[in-house]
Amino acid sequence: MTPDGFRALGRTYGLAAGLAAVLDGFDTAVAAPQGVAVLPAAGLPHGACVVPHPFAAREGLAVVRFPPQSPNGRIGWGLTKARAVALAAVRLGVLEGLLDTAITRLAGRTFGGVPLIEKQLVVGAIADVLTELELSAAQCAEDAPAETAAAQHERLTEAGWTVTRFFGAEGYLADHPVRGLYLSALVADVWVPRPMDTYPGE
Amino acid sequence: MVDLDDRLRALRGVSAELARELRGHALAVDADPYRMEPHLAIGAYGVLRQTMTPRRYTDGPLRVGRFEYPPGSCLDGVVRDVELAYGDAGVLLACPGPGLAGILVDQLADDAQRDHFYGALATDAAWSFFAVTEPGRGSDASALTTELKRETPDCYRLRGTKRYIGNGSRGGIGVVFARTGSAPLSIRAALVEADMPGFHATGLDMIGLRGACLGEIQLDGVPIPAGMLLGNHLPALRRGLWGAMRVFNTMRAHVAALAVGTGLALVDLVRAERPGAPGIDQLRARLLACRRLVYTAGAAVDRDRDASGPPGVAKNAANALARAASRWAVRSLDPAALLSVPLLEKWTRDVCGFEFMEGTSDIQRQHITRSYLKSRSAR
Ligand SMILES: Cc1cc2nc3c(=O)[nH]c(=O)nc-3n(C[C@H](O)[C@H](O)[C@H](O)COP(=O)(O)OP(=O)(O)OC[C@H]3O[C@@H](n4cnc5c(N)ncnc54)[C@H](O)[C@@H]3O)c2cc1C
Numbered sequence: 001m002t003p004d005g006f007r008a009l010g011r012t013y014g015l016a017a018g019l020a021a022v023l024d025g026f027d028t029a030v031a032a033p034q035g036v037a038v039l040p041a042a043g044l045p046h047g048a049c050v051v052p053h054p055f056a057a058r059e060g061l062a063v064v065r066f067p068p069q070s071p072n073g074r075i076g077w078g079l080t081k082a083r084a085v086a087l088a089a090v091r092l093g094v095l096e097g098l099l100d101t102a103i104t105r106l107a108g109r110t111f112g113g114v115p116l117i118e119k120q121l122v123v124g125a126i127a128d129v130l131t132e133l134e135l136s137a138a139q140c141a142e143d144a145p146a147e148t149a150a151a152q153h154e155r156l157t158e159a160g161w162t163v164t165r166f167f168g169a170e171g172y173l174a175d176h177p178v179r180g181l182y183l184s185a186l187v188a189d190v191w192v193p194r195p196m197d198t199y200p201g202e
Numbered sequence: 203m204v205d206l207d208d209r210l211r212a213l214r215g216v217s218a219e220l221a222r223e224l225r226g227h228a229l230a231v232d233a234d235p236y237r238m239e240p241h242l243a244i245g246a247y248g249v250l251r252q253t254m255t256p257r258r259y260t261d262g263p264l265r266v267g268r269f270e271y272p273p274g275s276c277l278d279g280v281v282r283d284v285e286l287a288y289g290d291a292g293v294l295l296a297c298p299g300p301g302l303a304g305i306l307v308d309q310l311a312d313d314a315q316r317d318h319f320y321g322a323l324a325t326d327a328a329w330s331f332f333a334v335t336e337p338g339r340g341s342d343a344s345a346l347t348t349e350l351k352r353e354t355p356d357c358y359r360l361r362g363t364k365r366y367i368g369n370g371s372r373g374g375i376g377v378v379f380a381r382t383g384s385a386p387l388s389i390r391a392a393l394v395e396a397d398m399p400g401f402h403a404t405g406l407d408m409i410g411l412r413g414a415c416l417g418e419i420q421l422d423g424v425p426i427p428a429g430m431l432l433g434n435h436l437p438a439l440r441r442g443l444w445g446a447m448r449v450f451n452t453m454r455a456h457v458a459a460l461a462v463g464t465g466l467a468l469v470d471l472v473r474a475e476r477p478g479a480p481g482i483d484q485l486r487a488r489l490l491a492c493r494r495l496v497y498t499a500g501a502a503v504d505r506d507r508d509a510s511g512p513p514g515v516a517k518n519a520a521n522a523l524a525r526a527a528s529r530w531a532v533r534s535l536d537p538a539a540l541l542s543v544p545l546l547e548k549w550t551r552d553v554c555g556f557e558f559m560e561g562t563s564d565i566q567r568q569h570i571t572r573s574y575l576k577s578r579s580a581r
Contacts, residue, residue, distance in 0.1 A: 034538035051541055052233065054412065054551075065541060078537070111342040121564045150533075157529070161554070168340045169366035169416070169558045174407040182409055182551065190537045 003089040003140035010093025015180045016040045016060030018090030019187060022083050033076045035066040038187045055174035059183050063190075078193040084149035087191060089140050091156045091184045092133060095163060098181055099129055102166035125162050132159040150194035157185040204497040209269040210281050216266050217282045220246040221289030225545075228290035232548050235296060235412045236372065236405065242298070242326050246286050251299040251326075253282065256308065259320040274308065276452050277500035280459040284493055287463025288470075290545075291552055294460065295368065296413030299323060302332035302368065303377045306391060306449045309507075310432040310441065315393055318430075322375040322395070331376030333364035333394075333419055334446070340366070341565050343379070344443055348421060350380035350390060350431075358382075358431070360392065360400075360424040366558075370417020371403040377432065378421065379443060389443040393430040400424040410551030447510075454513035454560045455499040461520035461556040462496050465489045465527040468549055472531045475543060479534040485527055492519045511573035514566045517556075521563055524553040 001009075001021060010018035020040040028037055029045055039048065041062040048064040056063050079087060103126065106117040116122055132155060139152055160181040164171045171178045206214065224246045231241060241247075252264045253273055264271040271278050286294045300307065300323055307319045323330060339346045348362025360380055364370065375395050382388045396403060400422040408416055433441030469486050472479050499516035502509040528550040532540070540547045557563060 034536060036538045036541050053547075054232070055407070055409065063541065109338065110345070112345075121567070125564075154529070154533070161525070164554070165557060165562065165564075168562065169335065172366075172409050172411075172555055172558055173416075174409050179409065182554070186540070186547075189532050190540060194533060 001086070003085060003137070006086045006089035007093040007096075007137065007140075010090035011097045012093070014059070014097075015090065015094050015184055015187065016042075018093065019061070019087070022079070022086045022090055026079075026083065029066045031076055031078060032064075032066055033078045033190065033193070035068060035076060036190055037064050037066070038062070038183070038190050039064055055179050056183060056186075058174060059180055061183055061187070063186075079149075079191045081146040081149065084146070084153070084192050085140050085144075087188065088136060088149070088152055088156060091153070091160075091188065092136055092140070094180050094184050095129075095156065095160055096133055098160075098178060099126070099133075099163050099166075101177065102163050105170075106166055122166070125166070129159050129162050132156075146193075147195065150192050153188040153192045157188065160184055203494055204277070204501045206281065206497065210277070212266045212269050213271055213278060214281050214285055217246075217249070217285035218288070220244075220249060221285050221287075224286060224289035224293050227293050228548065229544055231290075231293050231296050231413045232410075235292075235408075235415050238296060238298070238327065241293070241296070244293070246289070246294070247297050247299070247326070249282070250286075250294075250297045253278065254300050254304050255320060255323075256316065259324070275500075276455055276503040277497060279452075280455050280496050280500035283456055283459035284463040284466075284496060287460040288467045289463075290467075291460040291464050292411050292413035292548070294413070295411055296415065298325075298327055298329045301330050302449075302453055303330040303373075303375075305452055306332065306377050306446060307393075307432070309449060310391060310436065310445050311393070312435050314429065315432060319375060319393060328375075329369040329373040329415075331367050331369050331373035331417075331419070333367045333370065333376060333378045335364060335366045337363055337365045337418075341562060344386060344389065346379060346381065346389065348378065348380040350382050350392060350426065352382065352428075353425075356428050358392070358426040358428065360394065360421040360426050362421050364419040364421070366406070366416050367419055368414045368416060370415070370419050371405040372415055372417070373403075378419070379446065380421075387438050387442060387444070391432040391442060391446060392426045393432065394421075394424060394426065398424045398426075409554065410548065411555035414555070448507040450560055451503050451507060451510050451513045454517045454566075455496060455503055457556055457559045458492075458496045458499060458513065458516035458520040461517070461524040461553070462489060462493045464549055464553055464556075465492070465520070465524040468524075468527040468531045468546075468553075471543060471546060471549070472534050475535050475539060481530060481534070485523075485530060489523055489527065492516070492523050495519055510569055511577070514561075514569045514573065517560065518563050518566045518570065521556045524556060528553045 051063045053063045109116045227241045377391045378394045402420040406416045495516040499512040502512040
């Protein structure tokens, strides 16, 4: 599947369906970083032990731990380069779907009689997300080195946080579709190999 | 800028000690925030109630050594809350007692109303709520639509829906904002009890800060005796939402304290797992500077309850830093830490909540600039 295909999947069917496609044919038990993974809840591989999470199941996901296979434990490198790109594309789709929902919400609410969608700070923030979406989609089409994946995913997490904020307190409820953005970040945090980072500022 | 004196350092010390016990309850409260029975004896809860309840309803103020901490000081409150939130902000928000509503009651209520409110909170498992936000109106609180209609000279009826209200579904008593007419000054606050006819509350499942137990309250013709409207004895400008605006300044400083405490906790969590993680000193320095801003905001509010600039600056700085700290913490540790150190995963959810409390960062940004421009033109 092309990045555009993964993106459409994420947008139309959500994070769990997109993640299932990203992980298709992948030995998650071996690849799970230090035996830890977030997986589609349907059809968990043998040996995966589900760790409680307050709302992953609502999104059709499970946070799991695999028992160590060897006495030395395991490393588990996480997603390969192509799969990290596919995951970025899925996350793009999820993000763009929720941006759409957020825009409808912002258009229906007012402050001082003015629709929120017309407030300059909101207009600017939407533009920033749209720009990031385009940039990230273009990066999925580039043959970028594997080490750049973590930074790309971090940018998506930040864009996701901007979209989450458009929902106000509704964006802090576990029974709202916005939970997909919190879990999208968690999926990337677990699966995408990253250099041990430095503090870039807030 | 505020430097803590011996009295405040003693309060900080005792709060830091209490925070250790409080943290031990963090994961259980997160997993099941409505099951509070095992947590009610937390030492910090006693101190929170003692420092947030007026003297006449307690056995006296908190004492640490030769120092006393009577309720009412915002600076004392933020010094305490930075430390307790370092333990865990979710457990702190789950504390029974007067909470936000108490701050408003202290400022707007008469003696009989105070007796009523604090009387209802006399047990150690009684929560209160402070209800402004509605499903359709959040940031634009002055456009709220909940209606307070006079039926007889002695009785009003309350109709509308409040949503995202801390302890909304477990609070026995609280304050509800509603309008008696269409003018801005017609927004009033009323003391409301959950066992009144027409009061229906349900809990909302939260992403993080789950101890705050947000709820939705439906008010379906709840009868409100006229004596339960707050601020009858005050001038019209001080009574309703405008009176409450001053309370929001206090609350904002408190939310900033929660954010800084959580940020500092994240730094130390990473330090314990990976001493010398790149960026740790920078981040800690920023957080300590922000803590100073929070103390400054507390002192500014104590000097002038209308001071909106310093709490807004402190809240925005702290909110951004706490979230940055959570992202840095995740990136600084290996993925397995999200499971093997469960507080890491929890705090990455918790830090997102501060954004929405007491005004989003974009609303604060506008307050900060307006407040600056006002003082600039006054110079
Ligand atoms: C943990 C938690 C505890 C809470 N506790 C309470 C409580 O105890 N009592 C209570 O009454 N409420 C409480 N709230 C609700 C909180 O006060 C509101 O969420 C907040 O006021 C924002 O309102 P909203 O959610 O309706 O967002 P909205 O007002 O719908 O905002 C949506 C988005 O639009 C933006 N926006 C809105 N207006 C403007 C503008 N003029 N210019 C630019 N951008 C704008 C916002 O920044 C945001 O990004 C709580 C919320 C949380 C998450």
